[in-house]
Every structure is written in structure tokens, then in C-alpha cells.
Amino acid sequence: MTEKSELPLALRAAYLAMHRHSDAQFAAHGVTADQFVLLATLARGTALTQRELARRMPSDPSTVRAMLVLLEKQGVVERDVHPSDSRARTVALTAAGKRKFRQLWNAGESIRTQMSEAIEPAEASELVRLLTRIAESLNQGVLSASQQTNENDARVSPA
Amino acid sequence: MTEKSELPLALRAAYLAMHRHSDAQFAAHGVTADQFVLLATLARGTALTQRELARRMPSDPSTVRAMLVLLEKQGVVERDVHPSDSRARTVALTAAGKRKFRQLWNAGESIRTQMSEAIEPAEASELVRLLTRIAESLNQGVLSASQQTNENDARVSPA
DNA sequence: TATTGTTATACTCTATAACTATA
DNA sequence: TATAGTTATAGAGTATAACAATA
Numbered sequence: 001m002t003e004k005s006e007l008p009l010a011l012r013a014a015y016l017a018m019h020r021h022s023d024a025q026f027a028a029h030g031v032t033a034d035q036f037v038l039l040a041t042l043a044r045g046t047a048l049t050q051r052e053l054a055r056r057m058p059s060d061p062s063t064v065r066a067m068l069v070l071l072e073k074q075g076v077v078e079r080d081v082h083p084s085d086s087r088a089r090t091v092a093l094t095a096a097g098k099r100k101f102r103q104l105w106n107a108g109e110s111i112r113t114q115m116s117e118a119i120e121p122a123e124a125s126e127l128v129r130l131l132t133r134i135a136e137s138l139n140q141g142v143l144s145a146s147q148q149t150n151e152n153d154a155r156v157s158p159a
Numbered sequence: 160m161t162e163k164s165e166l167p168l169a170l171r172a173a174y175l176a177m178h179r180h181s182d183a184q185f186a187a188h189g190v191t192a193d194q195f196v197l198l199a200t201l202a203r204g205t206a207l208t209q210r211e212l213a214r215r216m217p218s219d220p221s222t223v224r225a226m227l228v229l230l231e232k233q234g235v236v237e238r239d240v241h242p243s244d245s246r247a248r249t250v251a252l253t254a255a256g257k258r259k260f261r262q263l264w265n266a267g268e269s270i271r272t273q274m275s276e277a278i279e280p281a282e283a284s285e286l287v288r289l290l291t292r293i294a295e296s297l298n299q300g301v302l303s304a305s306q307q308t309n310e311n312d313a314r315v316s317p318a
Numbered sequence: 319t320a321t322t323g324t325t326a327t328a329c330t331c332t333a334t335a336a337c338t339a340t341a
Numbered sequence: 342t343a344t345a346g347t348t349a350t351a352g353a354g355t356a357t358a359a360c361a362a363t364a
Contacts, residue, residue, distance in 0.1 A: 003275065003286075008274065010287045011170075011177060011290055012177075017297040113163070114296055118296035131170055132173070135173040137273055138274065139176050
């Protein structure tokens, strides 16, 4: 019962600490922690549609659009018409965006190190497992049918 | 190495899921998840100064002030001059604020239940322990001397 | 001199709803 | 009819810097 009421605040405290340190670290590179997540998502799955990008963040399509507009101004992201669905637009890192992302990944290394070294290696994998399970449990029944596509779907090739 | 790079995203995913579900749950009561955290902080340590409230959230004093202005309009929070330090102001829940907080606590019960039931009880206490350790590690050296006061300090009685 | 809080200001993220164009 | 994206709009959190009042 104690953990039940403490867990939300502990989760919040850990996330906020990470988020603020990340913002501080990335500020020198002109991006926010959330923009870093967007770039990282693109780096792992190139040429996603905006909708698919939003689903993976996870975030809202209109939020993602606002972020993309900012990132396009920086020249790190570009949008092109989708080859088979002319309603849709694909999003990808530019060459400059890929360089920027590598810089950002290195800039974030100290935070990742500090987080993983705060606990034992076995505890880290346990922690990831528990966090993932909680996220899945909370999101149970929230995703619409179209959002439940497989991670390997929704590339440029027809979903 | 896998966990090291996955942990940040897993932490983010779990927090965002919780935060969005909380916002949705509290929206019917006219408050946000972050405002709930502020009210909960007040409920546990009445008559804090704004600065101390910000430290415990944790948040920024000017952010907290913006939130307090919104909450004062709702009549759930009141600020009074500090009895011994007339620069400072104490913040407390009004009677209506205490009622509101009890409603909100009940409204959040389903989320707390869902989170704690997604994992084993023993895992829940482990999870809280690991999250707390990570937060502490990240905040190491960040707090200024005045912020490192004991949890029992900084009430209305002289700190 | 240092600290508490306020004010002004600006930016990012968030999200809903109405809309256009296309599937 | 449903879907992808845009636009307009609004609000909420975040944080910095300059300032007044007080310790």
C-alpha cells in the first residue's frame, strides 16, 4: 500500500530529473529533450509518416507537426510527399540531421551512464522490464485499431 | 549496454502514459496532473513557503507561482504573509481545496491500482527503490545549499 | 549582501476542432 | 466514409532576467 501511493511520485521524480538534465545538456546544441526523442525515433525508423512518428514517440500528430516545423527551420529534418499515398508526408533526417543526432547522442552519454551506474546491471534490465510493463498496462485499450500496427509496419512501403 | 540505452525511453514511456492518463482522469475536476501534484504536496506539508513548495514538487519558483495563480482563482489554495519573514508567503489548501484534493485522490485511485497491479508487490517496492536512486544520482550536486534542507524543515516555524 | 517573491517575457509542448485533399 | 495532414486557437508548464522589499 505504501508503494502503491509512492510509485507515481517516484516515477515522476525520476523522469523529471532525467528530462531536465537532458534539456540542460542539449541546450548547447539548440534542441530540447523532446526534440531529441523525435530525432532518435527518426534515426531508428527512417521515412516514417508523421502519423507513425507521432505513434512511436508517443505524441500527438499536431504536436509532432509543431516540432517538425521547428526542426525543419534548423535543417535537420525534411518532409517529402509519400510515394504511394499523396495525402501523407514522409519525414526523415537530413544529412545535417544525422550529424546533429550523433552529436546529441554523445552529449547524452553522460546522463545515460549516470543513470545506469546508479544501479546494478541486473537491476537495470529489471527496471526496464517493470517500466515497460506499467506503460503497457496503462495504455491497454487506449490505442485505436489503426495505432496497433506492428513496429515493422508503416514504413514507406505500404503498411 | 542494451539497458543503458533503453532505460531513458522506457522511463519516458512509463511516465508519459501515467501523466496522460492522470490528466484525462483529473480533467473532469478541472485540474491538471501537475496541479494535482502541487495540491498533494500541500496536503502533506501545510503552510509551506512558495520556495519550499517549488523545491518539493520539484519545480521552479516562477512556475509554481503561475500554477498558484490559477489555483487561487479556483479557490482551492490561499497565500498568506509568513509570520516571521515578511518577504515570504505561506501557501495552504483552503477548506474547499482539502475537499477537492480528497476527490482528486479518489479519482486517481484507478490509475494507482492499475500501475501497482501490473507488477508483483515485491517488484513495486523494488521499482520505487530504483527510481529513487536514479533520481538522487542525477540530482547529485545540482541542489544548492539552501535547497538541501531536511524534509521536516521549512515549515512556518523557523527553518 | 543574500534571499523571497513578483513581473515581464518567451518558448515549447500539448491538444481540440474545423478544414482540405486524398484513399 | 475514413484517413493524413494543416491551420487556428488555446492553455499550461518551463525558465531567465530584472526588480522591489526584506533579512
